[in-house]
Amino acid sequence: MTVAAESEIAATIEGMARRARAAALSSARLDAAARRRALEAMADAIDTHREQILAANALDLSTAERNRVSGPMLDRLRLDERAVKKLAAAVREVAGQDDHLGTIEEELVRPNGLRVGRMRIPLGVVAMIYESRPNVTADAAALCLKAGNAVILRGGSEAQHSNRAIADALREGLTGSQVPQDAVQLVPTTDRKAIDVLLEQEQFIDLVIPRGGESLIRAVTAKSRIPVLQHYKGVCHVFLDEDAPVQRSIDIVVNSKVQRPGVCNALETLLVHRDAAARVLPPVADKLVQAGVELRGSPDVVALLGGVPVKMATEEDWYAEYLDLTLAVRIVDDLEAALDHIARYGSNHTEAIVTDDTERAERFVSAVQSSTVLVNASTRFADGGELGLGAEIGISTSKLHAYGPMGARELTTRKFVVFGEGQVRK
Amino acid sequence: MTVAAESEIAATIEGMARRARAAALSSARLDAAARRRALEAMADAIDTHREQILAANALDLSTAERNRVSGPMLDRLRLDERAVKKLAAAVREVAGQDDHLGTIEEELVRPNGLRVGRMRIPLGVVAMIYESRPNVTADAAALCLKAGNAVILRGGSEAQHSNRAIADALREGLTGSQVPQDAVQLVPTTDRKAIDVLLEQEQFIDLVIPRGGESLIRAVTAKSRIPVLQHYKGVCHVFLDEDAPVQRSIDIVVNSKVQRPGVCNALETLLVHRDAAARVLPPVADKLVQAGVELRGSPDVVALLGGVPVKMATEEDWYAEYLDLTLAVRIVDDLEAALDHIARYGSNHTEAIVTDDTERAERFVSAVQSSTVLVNASTRFADGGELGLGAEIGISTSKLHAYGPMGARELTTRKFVVFGEGQVRK
Numbered sequence: 001m002t003v004a005a006e007s008e009i010a011a012t013i014e015g016m017a018r019r020a021r022a023a024a025l026s027s028a029r030l031d032a033a034a035r036r037r038a039l040e041a042m043a044d045a046i047d048t049h050r051e052q053i054l055a056a057n058a059l060d061l062s063t064a065e066r067n068r069v070s071g072p073m074l075d076r077l078r079l080d081e082r083a084v085k086k087l088a089a090a091v092r093e094v095a096g097q098d099d100h101l102g103t104i105e106e107e108l109v110r111p112n113g114l115r116v117g118r119m120r121i122p123l124g125v126v127a128m129i130y131e132s133r134p135n136v137t138a139d140a141a142a143l144c145l146k147a148g149n150a151v152i153l154r155g156g157s158e159a160q161h162s163n164r165a166i167a168d169a170l171r172e173g174l175t176g177s178q179v180p181q182d183a184v185q186l187v188p189t190t191d192r193k194a195i196d197v198l199l200e201q202e203q204f205i206d207l208v209i210p211r212g213g214e215s216l217i218r219a220v221t222a223k224s225r226i227p228v229l230q231h232y233k234g235v236c237h238v239f240l241d242e243d244a245p246v247q248r249s250i251d252i253v254v255n256s257k258v259q260r261p262g263v264c265n266a267l268e269t270l271l272v273h274r275d276a277a278a279r280v281l282p283p284v285a286d287k288l289v290q291a292g293v294e295l296r297g298s299p300d301v302v303a304l305l306g307g308v309p310v311k312m313a314t315e316e317d318w319y320a321e322y323l324d325l326t327l328a329v330r331i332v333d334d335l336e337a338a339l340d341h342i343a344r345y346g347s348n349h350t351e352a353i354v355t356d357d358t359e360r361a362e363r364f365v366s367a368v369q370s371s372t373v374l375v376n377a378s379t380r381f382a383d384g385g386e387l388g389l390g391a392e393i394g395i396s397t398s399k400l401h402a403y404g405p406m407g408a409r410e411l412t413t414r415k416f417v418v419f420g421e422g423q424v425r426k
Numbered sequence: 427m428t429v430a431a432e433s434e435i436a437a438t439i440e441g442m443a444r445r446a447r448a449a450a451l452s453s454a455r456l457d458a459a460a461r462r463r464a465l466e467a468m469a470d471a472i473d474t475h476r477e478q479i480l481a482a483n484a485l486d487l488s489t490a491e492r493n494r495v496s497g498p499m500l501d502r503l504r505l506d507e508r509a510v511k512k513l514a515a516a517v518r519e520v521a522g523q524d525d526h527l528g529t530i531e532e533e534l535v536r537p538n539g540l541r542v543g544r545m546r547i548p549l550g551v552v553a554m555i556y557e558s559r560p561n562v563t564a565d566a567a568a569l570c571l572k573a574g575n576a577v578i579l580r581g582g583s584e585a586q587h588s589n590r591a592i593a594d595a596l597r598e599g600l601t602g603s604q605v606p607q608d609a610v611q612l613v614p615t616t617d618r619k620a621i622d623v624l625l626e627q628e629q630f631i632d633l634v635i636p637r638g639g640e641s642l643i644r645a646v647t648a649k650s651r652i653p654v655l656q657h658y659k660g661v662c663h664v665f666l667d668e669d670a671p672v673q674r675s676i677d678i679v680v681n682s683k684v685q686r687p688g689v690c691n692a693l694e695t696l697l698v699h700r701d702a703a704a705r706v707l708p709p710v711a712d713k714l715v716q717a718g719v720e721l722r723g724s725p726d727v728v729a730l731l732g733g734v735p736v737k738m739a740t741e742e743d744w745y746a747e748y749l750d751l752t753l754a755v756r757i758v759d760d761l762e763a764a765l766d767h768i769a770r771y772g773s774n775h776t777e778a779i780v781t782d783d784t785e786r787a788e789r790f791v792s793a794v795q796s797s798t799v800l801v802n803a804s805t806r807f808a809d810g811g812e813l814g815l816g817a818e819i820g821i822s823t824s825k826l827h828a829y830g831p832m833g834a835r836e837l838t839t840r841k842f843v844v845f846g847e848g849q850v851r852k
Binding site: 025028031034102108110114116121123124147200206207221222225228248251252254255256259287301361365366367369370371372373374375376377378380381382386387388398399400401403404405413414415416418419420421422423424425 | 455469479525528529536540542545546549550586632633647648650653654676677680681682685702769787791792793795796797798799800801802803804806807808812813814824825826827830831839840841842843844845846847848849850852
């Protein structure tokens with residue numbers, strides 16, 4: 001690339017960041033009703049531009065097919081009429097959520113009479129850097145604007161026409177609203193230089209959210225001068241405790257693994273209490289194999305599951321995020337050994353225990369430091385919608401700011417507000 | 427430095443980070459009473475080691491004097507018997523604060539019967555990188571341990587003997603407690619290479635808090651792979667509104683500027699409503715000048731304050747954090763112009779309005795995006811202790827995770843906890 005082209009990209013990105021900051025400042029001053037109306041207009045605009053969005057998507061799909069992109073990736077890229085309707089519906093749902101901005105929380109009165117509270121305000125400008133799924137364009141914009149922020153979107157090159165069509169629709173929707181159009185901007189180039197420049201705009205951008213593979217997230221984190229919300233990977237565990245009932249174990253393990261194996265809250269390693277193994281593991285393994293799951297077990301698992309095909313697991317299997325119909329299985333001596341395995345190999349995403357023992361359930365819930373810990377429920381519930389946040393913008397596995405699924409409220413912060421009658425400090 | 431020395435430093439720091447992670451994991455499993463007892467033992471150990479701490483401090487002071495360190499810096503470095511007693515008292519006060527760990531907040535029941543809540547847990551390992559004040563060693567350790575974390579302390583070279591003596595006392599205090607000694611570790615070298623290595627330990631360290639000058643904070647932010655809580659500077663404003671009463675204006679402006687000019691919540695720019703200027707500014711300026719404050723005013727301020735010495739302000743004055751008895755003064759057309767000035771030149775730290783008009787007070791509180799916004803009170807109240815957080819570990823002016831003064835609770839995060847009876851995702 002020529003120096004001229006580089007400086008042109010830098011100027012474009014800086015201009016976008018500056019306009020986003022200005023848009024965020026005016027959005028922050030609007031009331032909840034104005035923000036809701038703007039989101040509804042965005043949803044309507046997706047509906048009225050359905051044909052353009054589908055045409056753009058067809059263009060992306062044919063390029064991807066020419067480039068022999070893999071089947072699962074094509075699936076994530078593909079939009080049909082129903083999918084575009086769902087896009088609009090998701091934006092409408094976010095529009096209808098509670099609005100948290102401006103509320104004062106944790107009010108107290110100090111001994112000197114000062115009234116102190118914490119008022120929820122937008123973060124400001126959020127940059128989303130994401131890979132192939134075009135629905136992120138609409139979801140992220142809706143959540144960011146709901147929380148009074150502006151968003152800069154940088155999608156993957158595979159979905160560039162789809163993203164552009166969706167972003168154009170969203171911006172057109174904003175025309176008649178009080179939210180400035182520049183509250184939603186899509187980076188107009190897929191040149192990677194644009195990301196580098198984006199990550200230097202700490203003066204204008206408050207938060208970067210990368211969504212995609214681990215290498216993308218690591219690269220963004222290493223380069224960014226702006227705080228980054230990270231979600232590296234989901235090596236999720238289910239632990240079948242000593243007393244785990246067979247049918248419940250089957251239901252939870254099969255659902256966690258099979259219902260949608262390609263996503264981050266799918267099960268990757270099954271841990272079984274030694275005293276439950278002979279009773280519980282064979283029927284669970286049967287159902288898994290029937291569902292097409294390939295098992296990789298510790299030596300005692302292989303020995304126990306005589307009739308069922310199971311490969312020998314290696315050390316790497318305990319770290320693996322398969323995102324596929326493969327499952328690592330290990331027998332552990334007890335609850336404490338399960339906790340040690342999770343602390344060592346886990347990714348701070350999601351872990352579940354199947355047990356009827358309240359004390360051991362509580363021990364598991366307290367001791368596991370992952371962002372979502374479940375008792376007697378599928379790991380697939382680790383999701384903003386399922387946990388009651390409405391839509392989610394991502395799942396944080398780093399502990400700063402937010403941990404676990406993040407909704408609109410996680411895109412806000414709180415400032416201290418203090419009301420006095422002339423108090424000075426002694 | 428030789429390569430051997432470099433790799434030795436790297437090995438030392440990595441070992442510390444690894445031990446801190448292990449210490450954090452065991453601390454997280456303790457109950458509130460065990461943590462409180464450990465903090466009380468730390469406070470007692472400061473008392474019993476008072477002589478050693480004072481002797482170490484005398485050594486640092488004599489080195490600083492030999493190096494012709496400036497007066498204010500010597501003051502920040504100096505400990506006397508009373509100061510060491512206050513150190514212990516501060517640790518004891520943190521010990522007595524409410525403990526937030528393990529409490530489940532925001533419980534709700536989903537339509538499918540899942541009970542969802544958010545449990546407060548420690549962040550894990552916190553690295554503090556700070557400059558000359560040795561009291562940070564004890565304060566930071568107390569707050570981090572109160573919140574169930576481990577801390578790695580890296581103080582400035584000027585205070586190295588004081589920091590070592592305090593850290594040794596704290597660790598000795600932990601000997602008889604359930605909190606591992608390695609929950610408090612002081613980096614044993616003042617070599618800057620140690621900071622570089624520290625900032626690469628994202629596997630073991632969850633948060634970095636730099637406290638010191640802007641250049642330190644910028645350098646840490648640029649290099650760190652670990653999330654950083656930033657506090658760049660405090661360019662704090664007071665706005666005297668149209669109807670600001672004279673005596674209250676004097677009280678708040680003088681206290682904000684003069685009570686402790688060297689700290690971040692001291693007033694740096696005074697804004698005055700044009701219609702109030704002739705009435706309010708001369709008496710306020712008189713008192714400021716009597717208190718030894720040098721004024722730098724916009725041309726209309728200079729014209730108005732005929733009898734009082736006031737220099738002409740330049741554009742740089744509006745950005746300045748003087749940390750000294752200097753004050754920039756500007757007349758603005760109205761409240762909106764004051765908001766624009768703050769948005770342009772402010773640092774997201776602390777701003778105050780003096781007014782009796784409820785509507786304009788609310789407008790100011792809503793529109794100013796700074797981390798602390800006050801009505802009719804001194805900017806000096808922007809402080810964790812004054813706002814009811816107990817002690818503070820720093821003041822964040824970046825909006826992620828925490829914004830404004832941070833206490834022990836801001837050193838925690840929340841995980842999702844979910845209780846089911848076998849629910850799977852449809």
